[in-house]
Amino acid sequence: MSQTTAIGQPNAVAMAFFFVFIAITLGITYWAARRTRTTEHFYVAGRTVSPGQNGLALAGDYMSAASFLGIAGLVSTTGFDGLIYSTGWLVGWPVVLFLIAEPLRNLGKYTFADVVALRLSQVPVRIAAAVGTLATISLYLIAQMVGAGGLIKLMFGLSYETAIVIVGAVMIAYVLFGGMLATTWVQIVKAVLLLGGAAILAVMVLARFGMNPAALFAEAAARHGEAVLAPGQLVSNPWDAISLGMALMFGTAGLPHILMRFYTVPDARAARTSVFYATGLIGFFYLLTFILGFGAMVFVGPDAIRAVDRGGNMAAPLLAEFLGGTPFLGFIAAVAFATILAVVAGLALAGASALSHDLWVNVVKRGQASGPEELKVARVATVVLGVTAVVLGIAFKGQNVAFMVSLAFAIAASGNFPALLLAIFWRRFTTAGAVASILTGTVGSLLLIWLSPTIQVDVLQRGGAWFPLKNPALATIPLSFGIGIVASLLTGTGAEATGHDAHQRRMHLGAPT
Amino acid sequence: MNEPYGAAELRALARARARIATALTAAMVVLYFGFIALIAFRPGMLARRVTSGLSLGILLGALVIVVSWLLTWVYVRWANAHYDTALKSIGEKRP
Numbered sequence: 001m002s003q004t005t006a007i008g009q010p011n012a013v014a015m016a017f018f019f020v021f022i023a024i025t026l027g028i029t030y031w032a033a034r035r036t037r038t039t040e041h042f043y044v045a046g047r048t049v050s051p052g053q054n055g056l057a058l059a060g061d062y063m064s065a066a067s068f069l070g071i072a073g074l075v076s077t078t079g080f081d082g083l084i085y086s087t088g089w090l091v092g093w094p095v096v097l098f099l100i101a102e103p104l105r106n107l108g109k110y111t112f113a114d115v116v117a118l119r120l121s122q123v124p125v126r127i128a129a130a131v132g133t134l135a136t137i138s139l140y141l142i143a144q145m146v147g148a149g150g151l152i153k154l155m156f157g158l159s160y161e162t163a164i165v166i167v168g169a170v171m172i173a174y175v176l177f178g179g180m181l182a183t184t185w186v187q188i189v190k191a192v193l194l195l196g197g198a199a200i201l202a203v204m205v206l207a208r209f210g211m212n213p214a215a216l217f218a219e220a221a222a223r224h225g226e227a228v229l230a231p232g233q234l235v236s237n238p239w240d241a242i243s244l245g246m247a248l249m250f251g252t253a254g255l256p257h258i259l260m261r262f263y264t265v266p267d268a269r270a271a272r273t274s275v276f277y278a279t280g281l282i283g284f285f286y287l288l289t290f291i292l293g294f295g296a297m298v299f300v301g302p303d304a305i306r307a308v309d310r311g312g313n314m315a316a317p318l319l320a321e322f323l324g325g326t327p328f329l330g331f332i333a334a335v336a337f338a339t340i341l342a343v344v345a346g347l348a349l350a351g352a353s354a355l356s357h358d359l360w361v362n363v364v365k366r367g368q369a370s371g372p373e374e375l376k377v378a379r380v381a382t383v384v385l386g387v388t389a390v391v392l393g394i395a396f397k398g399q400n401v402a403f404m405v406s407l408a409f410a411i412a413a414s415g416n417f418p419a420l421l422l423a424i425f426w427r428r429f430t431t432a433g434a435v436a437s438i439l440t441g442t443v444g445s446l447l448l449i450w451l452s453p454t455i456q457v458d459v460l461q462r463g464g465a466w467f468p469l470k471n472p473a474l475a476t477i478p479l480s481f482g483i484g485i486v487a488s489l490l491t492g493t494g495a496e497a498t499g500h501d502a503h504q505r506r507m508h509l510g511a512p513t
Numbered sequence: 514m515n516e517p518y519g520a521a522e523l524r525a526l527a528r529a530r531a532r533i534a535t536a537l538t539a540a541m542v543v544l545y546f547g548f549i550a551l552i553a554f555r556p557g558m559l560a561r562r563v564t565s566g567l568s569l570g571i572l573l574g575a576l577v578i579v580v581s582w583l584l585t586w587v588y589v590r591w592a593n594a595h596y597d598t599a600l601k602s603i604g605e606k607r608p
Contacts, residue, residue: 218566230560238553
């Protein structure tokens, strides 16, 4: 199908929707700023977020432009293989619920390092956890920034640098003035827009097939071959698929910006309920990507999609244009922009809290900092992080950063998750064990991805790679657990278990009041 | 040493929660990696049609998502009904 597209032209509707979104969210920020006076407000919105609100905000934090545009693009160009990602991105959520959410809420205060360091020696554990947090956050942030610059350039015709600076400036404004309260509401608005936009798009697709998804799939197979409904070349190496699956499943439970959200609700029960809502919303969204992907395959066609963007990222916007013309394209483009803004705001807040709460207050000041001082440092950290993100976003222009999100998940899964799990459930965990586990997982992931085909073949264009797997999680998760356990057993004095009963009490009953 | 209020009940409850959490996590691992293993080792089977247009692969992919969510529902139901009630009765023992 050859059609001319308005993608890449300045689109008045997209601009209008986008400015409305910016105006509303800055209004929210102004409202939130007047309520953000203490560190408890800044980091965790005063712990007053309801389970329903937090469920939407978790979904907002998690559903990035990569999952909306990327998966729709992948399905539209490869069919079934793209769906492997749709399922993979969801399966971490039940793990978060079963193992992490409630204990984290009861044991910690602002960051996941609070929980890891609770029974251990503060300074070394906080430093190690901040390394894990900042590594995860920076990689995630760079990937979002570079993606944002490219997408906004494609959709609005703005220059790459302008796009990055706008994203950076608005993100800093949300977090700096409105803290977690503004960030939460930005996530909620974004989640509603994204879920609503994707649902409308899916209904418009299905309406042409008598609301029967199977008829849509049959049409896709009739036009592009039976193979689009079956596993193809994407999973040529099963170990690759398993390794990526492990990173996705356990990485979600180690993402600092997700974990931080569990402190925004009043208690553990609310944390539990919010994951249940989030899993439902995110699952619904990924089911919609089945429809959007195959819809774009049928109505736009893989060749036309690749012609606009080789990575296929414009599949959903092109589908919107086909079904609803330029105005609907404008709406979906604005939703994608809003999605990026909200995700980077959540990341910036989590990064800033690691810098201020973990490093400044608990390492530099040894826990002796006043609330107002911590709040000031957190705001300075927000600006530093925001400016760094803009600079890195521009520095990585044109680079292949597709691997960065899966690397962020690998570090979250093998640097942050094992230490967090052991700190919650294992009574003999020691400081040396925690530090060794976090550093092994983080450094090991970075090292192995450097030696993997992802960097050596895809980015550096070399002939082969020393490490066979594209994602290191299959090796680094067991390694991080193993090192953490061995180091704990070697350094344990037998006294670690003494505090365990009190720890268990707090884990189930909450902090003593 | 005097044990704090409800210590024995809390230990039993902690064990029960750990059992449920482990079982549900294991179910999740089997569900997802089972699906991945089918993709890797039985791609032909997933290409089979359940109805016209609906391949077994697409159906199972959608089921992985739905069942994951049902597992969170199972946990939330257990926790709201049993775990919270037990915590409340331990809280009531507080001197």
